[in-house]
Amino acid sequence: MTITGIITALIVGLIIGALGRLVVPGRQNIPLWLTLVIGVAAALLGTVVARALGFADTAGWDWRELATQVVLAAVGVALVTGFAGRRSVSRY
Template sequence: MTVSGIISALIVGLIIGALGRLVLPGKQNIPIWLTIVIGVVAAVLGTFLANALGVGDTRGIDWIEVVIQIALAAGGVSLATGIYNGRKRIR
């Protein structure tokens, strides 16, 4: 993977992760680096899932794929918030 590919993945991950956080109500107390990681993973998984469903290869912007990615990011942020905040309470 090239440097530009890594930078692109980080930017897409940041955007997808931020949109996933925006979809959820309330405040999520997780660090920004975790949001980026969740966004990158959600973007990759969302692309594979959209292609498996046959909706990932259209002309222009693949809105269904984007919605799948944001939904996966929201689920990941929700899960990470529960785990991250649970660890803080135990200590």
């Protein structure tokens, strides 16, 4: 993978993560870097799912693949927010 591919994957991951974060209702107390990680993972997993279902290789912009990626990012953000909310922070 070239440096351009890595930078593109990070930008797409950030966008997918932000869209997933917007879909989840309420406030999410997770940092930007974690949103990026969730977005990149959701983008990769969404592409794998789209290829497995046979709708990843279409002409033009593939809205079904994008929707799959955003849904996976939303699930990831919701799970991470749920786990982060369960931690008890001691404040003295």
